[in-house]
Amino acid sequence: MTPEKYFSVMPNYIDMTIRSELFSTNEFTFAVAVILSAQATDKKVNEVTPALFSIADTPAKMITLGEEGLKKHIKVISFFNNKAKNIIALSAKLMDEEGNNNSNYKFPEKYHSRAELMKLPGIGQKTANVITNVLWNAPNIGVDTHVFRLAHRFGWAGQEDNTPEKVEEKLIKKIPKKYHPIVNHVMVLHGRYTCKALRSKCAECPVAKWCNAPDKII
Numbered sequence: 234m235t236p237e238k239y240f241s242v243m244p245n246y247i248d249m250t251i252r253s254e255l256f257s258t259n260e261f262t263f264a265v266a267v268i269l270s271a272q273a274t275d276k277k278v279n280e281v282t283p284a285l286f287s288i289a290d291t292p293a294k295m296i297t298l299g300e301e302g303l304k305k306h307i308k309v310i311s312f313f314n315n316k317a318k319n320i321i322a323l324s325a326k327l328m329d330e331e332g333n334n335n336s337n338y339k340f341p342e343k344y345h346s347r348a349e350l351m352k353l354p355g356i357g358q359k360t361a362n363v364i365t366n367v368l369w370n371a372p373n374i375g376v377d378t379h380v381f382r383l384a385h386r387f388g389w390a391g392q393e394d395n396t397p398e399k400v401e402e403k404l405i406k407k408i409p410k411k412y413h414p415i416v417n418h419v420m421v422l423h424g425r426y427t428c429k430a431l432r433s434k435c436a437e438c439p440v441a442k443w444c445n446a447p448d449k450i451i
């Protein structure tokens with residue numbers, strides 16, 4: 234199945250107005266949710282964030298909550314100690330920037346660049362890809378477990394592409410540029426609900442007739 238065919242069909246079956254299933258109230262809380270979602274499911278993150286963001290939806294309020302207070306909210310999430318440390322460090326850095334006390338928080342414009350965003354505490358390449366892609370439609374391709382698996386399943390990445398960075402590089406080359414802003418969203422939702430790691434729901438898959446994955450279940 235070519236990327237062109239896949240991306241011309243799949244978006245018709247996915248709600249493209251919802252760019253992420255993570256709960257958030259503004260750009261700051263979205264970044265916090267993405268940090269929390271590393272090695273954790275969106276569902277698990279969404280269990281704790283509504284209560285957390287009702288009291289800490291800006292860097293200033295997060296600092297007031299403090300690292301120990303934050304840990305109490307996120308202790309059911311994997312690596313919560315480290316994530317709490319990073320989120321407080323991120324909040325402290327953003328406190329120095331404009332817009333830090335607004336519940337409609339928006340990142341200063343310079344952070345719309347992935348390279349600048351990655352200079353912030355707790356934000357690695359994958360996190361920066363998701364944030365810039367979802368918030369500002371940047372043509373970055375975030376490679377999480379679903380994108381990684383589907384890229385290999387469809388033959389768009391090979392055995393040698395054994396890291397998210399290598400898969401991203403391959404996808405950037407193979408997928409037409411016009412689709413880059415939607416790649417992560419489409420593949421994540423397709424991978425989460427239909428083209429699953431085990432027992433894919435091939436019978437109800439919109440691209441089944443073009444799919445030549447070896448593990449397709451007919």
Ligand code: SF4
Pocket residue numbers: 427428429433434435438439440441444445446448449450
């Ligand atoms: S047919 Fe099955 S293996 Fe192929 S893309 Fe659809 S769900 Fe995945």
